[in-house]
């Protein structure tokens with residue numbers, strides 16, 4: 465493993481906000497994980513940081529990255545085992561090369577395979593768990609084992625993995641035959657048209673409540689374009705908060721607070737954060 469002390473974290477979150485962490489640890493293989501978990505406290509697993517807002521104060525934590533666990537192994541019957549640290553776009557590239565289908569609707573989600581699985585990421589009617597067969601984890605007793613999909617509780621943008629403190633080390637997918645490149649291109653075009661991709665952000669800030677869209681509720685509350693410091697509720701996609709340059713952590717949390725209170729007062733709906741906040 466490689467350990468950095470007093471690690472600057474700003475570049476590790478896609479929001480480009482973050483203070484200095486006590487430790488940043490890059491695991492080189494899954495066998496090192498029990499040792500890391502025995503030796504460090506307040507561990508936070510970080511993938512691409514595309515859903516994680518970091519405080520810009522001192523982060524009294526050990527951030528652990530599994531980016532070196534990125535092997536892809538083909539197994540019989542269209543099954544593929546993938547390291548948790550693999551960039552999801554690399555998995556999409558692999559599926560295209562090998563003509564595997566099933567995750568095209570998710571193309572463009574900028575996380576790691578571990579991050580997408582932990583969040584049960586989804587888009588345009590698909591979700592990562594649609595193609596998952598099993599997940600290799602390190603459990604709360606620091607044992608490495610494999611869980612079948614049926615053994616894991618998951619729902620819209622939720623899995624029990626985070627609550628239980630499990631570490632995803634690899635994910636086995638079962639793919640169909642035939643990669644739908646036209647669908648991927650269509651989705652890319654929709655993302656470019658609807659999302660503020662030229663600014664740092666964390667994607668959707670809030671989950672969509674049952675039967676409603678967070679972006680619509682935010683627009684109806686008159687908050688589109690509202691700014692605190694350099695953080696802004698995107699005009700293009702009001703469920704995104706963007707960093708216009710030098711946003712502080714408190715600018716973003718201020719906007720989150722403003723959205724929650726204004727939407728609640730106006731519609732009675734309590735929005736729930738989709739992003740993960742780390743102090």
Ligand SMILES: Cc1cc2nc3c(=O)[nH]c(=O)nc-3n(C[C@H](O)[C@H](O)[C@H](O)COP(=O)(O)OP(=O)(O)OC[C@H]3O[C@@H](n4cnc5c(N)ncnc54)[C@H](O)[C@@H]3O)c2cc1C
Pocket residue numbers: 478508509510511512513514515516530548549572573574575576577578579580581582583584585586587625626630631632633659661665666667668740
């Ligand atoms: C422009 C943009 C568009 C986006 N579009 C979508 C979208 O369409 N749909 C969608 O669902 N999300 C979307 N997102 C949000 C984000 O990309 C996803 O939630 C993604 O799954 C996060 O992956 P990550 O590796 O960046 O995770 P991180 O932000 O690094 O971590 C997220 C959570 O996963 C945990 N985690 C990470 N790795 C592991 C692991 N190996 N084991 C256990 N826990 C782990 C972390 O501890 C944290 O709790 C978007 C984000 C951006 C910036």
